Amino acid sequence: xxxxxxxxxxxxxxxxxxxxxxxxxxxxxxxxxxxxxxxxxxxxxxxxxxxxxxxxxxxxxxxxxxxxxxxxxxxxxxxxxxxxxxxxxxxxxxxxxxxxxxxxxxxxxxxxxxxxxxxxxxxxxxxxxxxxxxxxxxxxxxxxxxxxxxxxxxxxxxxxxxxxxxxxxxxxxxxxxxxxxxxxxxxxxxxxxxxxxxxxxxxxxxxxxxxxxxxxxxxxxxxxxxxxxxxxxxxxxxxxxxxxxxxxxxxxxxxxxxxxxxxxxxxxxxxxxxxxxxxxxxxxxxxxxxxxxxxxxxxxxxxxxxxxxxxxxxxxxxxxxxxxxxxxxxxxxxxxxxxxxxxxxxxxxxxxxxxxxxxxxxxxxxxxxxxxxxxxxxxxxxxxxxxxxx
Numbered sequence: 001x002x003x004x005x006x007x008x009x010x011x012x013x014x015x016x017x018x019x020x021x022x023x024x025x026x027x028x029x030x031x032x033x034x035x036x037x038x039x040x041x042x043x044x045x046x047x048x049x050x051x052x053x054x055x056x057x058x059x060x061x062x063x064x065x066x067x068x069x070x071x072x073x074x075x076x077x078x079x080x081x082x083x084x085x086x087x088x089x090x091x092x093x094x095x096x097x098x099x100x101x102x103x104x105x106x107x108x109x110x111x112x113x114x115x116x117x118x119x120x121x122x123x124x125x126x127x128x129x130x131x132x133x134x135x136x137x138x139x140x141x142x143x144x145x146x147x148x149x150x151x152x153x154x155x156x157x158x159x160x161x162x163x164x165x166x167x168x169x170x171x172x173x174x175x176x177x178x179x180x181x182x183x184x185x186x187x188x189x190x191x192x193x194x195x196x197x198x199x200x201x202x203x204x205x206x207x208x209x210x211x212x213x214x215x216x217x218x219x220x221x222x223x224x225x226x227x228x229x230x231x232x233x234x235x236x237x238x239x240x241x242x243x244x245x246x247x248x249x250x251x252x253x254x255x256x257x258x259x260x261x262x263x264x265x266x267x268x269x270x271x272x273x274x275x276x277x278x279x280x281x282x283x284x285x286x287x288x289x290x291x292x293x294x295x296x297x298x299x300x301x302x303x304x305x306x307x308x309x310x311x312x313x314x315x316x317x318x319x320x321x322x323x324x325x326x327x328x329x330x331x332x333x334x335x336x337x338x339x340x341x342x343x344x345x346x347x348x349x350x351x352x353x354x355x356x357x358x359x360x361x362x363x364x365x366x367x368x369x370x371x372x373x374x375x376x377x378x379x380x381x382x383x384x385x386x387x388x389x390x
Contacts (some may be wrong), residue, residue: 027106069110073118077127080141091119091130091137154317161293175362272306272328273345273383274298277390280311284330294319295334297389333386335359335366342368343388349377353388 005011027034028044031053035041044050057064080094095115098104112118119137123130129140143149274280275298282294296313302325303309311331313322336342336356344352349370354377358367365379 065109065111068105069112072105072107072110075104077141080128080139081143084141086141086143088138088140090135091115091139094139158316165293171361172364175364272303272308274301274306274309274328274331275343275345275351275386276301277388278343278345279334279387279389280331281334282311282326282330283332286330287324287326290316290318291324299323333383335382336387341388342385344368344377344380344385346384349375
């Protein structure tokens with residue numbers, strides 16, 4: 001009997017039947033042929049092509065068995081990784097999705113007789129984490145892709161950096177709480193706050209506001225003494241003395257003013273703290289999440305006053321090597337380990353290089369010894385020094 005013509009109802013019915021999955025017992029893996037009923041499968045097993053395939057299988061059975069097993073395992077793991085990732089799922093659920101493909105390799109052609117045997121093999125070879133429950137076997141895929149491992153390490157590194165920042169903030173909060181408790185113990189107890197209540201009658205409200213008295217600084221006035229006939233001479237001498245004292249006081253005030261201006265110039269209050277060679281940390285999110293909390297080294301000062309510079313990033317890896325132009329407002333100093341090299345950024349010893357000797361965590365400051373043992377600077381605030389890498 002010949003094939004039915006294309007487009008006829010019988011042809012369409014046969015195509016619909018052939019498209020769906022058929023029974024596994026009527027499938028020949030060697031010939032990769034699916035039969036629709038027992039009679040068709042019997043006819044196939046008696047065909048000449050099937051016998052030729054059986055002779056090839058008999059010559060090297062292990063070769064074909066290993067090949068089928070490899071294809072089955074590869075397809076199963078690929079589906080597990082692509083569809084479920086590293087989630088814990090039932091092994092039978094993955095198998096049902098795998099066999100939904102009509103062209104899949106059947107398990108009866110592999111070295112494993114049952115799905116349980118295959119799952120145990122996955123656990124022994126370290127390809128998956130397997131565990132047995134009352135509902136059956138569960139598997140978890142182990143992703144050994146280098147890119148996935150690198151992404152996981154990067155995520156752990158970022159979590160560690162965030163944890164360090166959280167610990168630092170926690171220490172600051174604890175310090176503030178401790179400071180508040182100390183001030184409460186030393187100061188007066190606060191009066192209990194009560195809501196404002198209107199009396200029953202229509203009498204006007206009276207607010208009893210207690211203001212702290214202002215401290216009045218007494219001013220001393222010197223009055224010249226007059227003594228009889230010598231009063232004029234004494235008044236003149238006292239006047240000369242007062243004029244002289246005023247001139248001396250004006251000179252002293254002027255000198256102190258000049259000294260203070262020179263100190264301010266020496267300290268560099270009108271200049272930024274950015275210096276080439278220091279290590280800084282980005283604290284703004286305006287550049288994007290990947291740049292937030294990134295660390296780098298100041299390569300160049302763009303602003304003549306030292307407020308803007310170019311920073312070459314060192315970490316994390318996704319922004320490593322990038323060069324950004326940024327204002328010091330969006331940066332903070334980096335504190336090195338003990339005996340690490342630092343640079344003074346503010347004050348009389350600005351641009352001096354030293355060594356970190358002690359960190360006072362509770363006071364947010366540190367002790368720094370200048371180069372060649374020039375001087376030991378105590379209690380230098382965190383923002384007035386930074387790690388020096390050049």
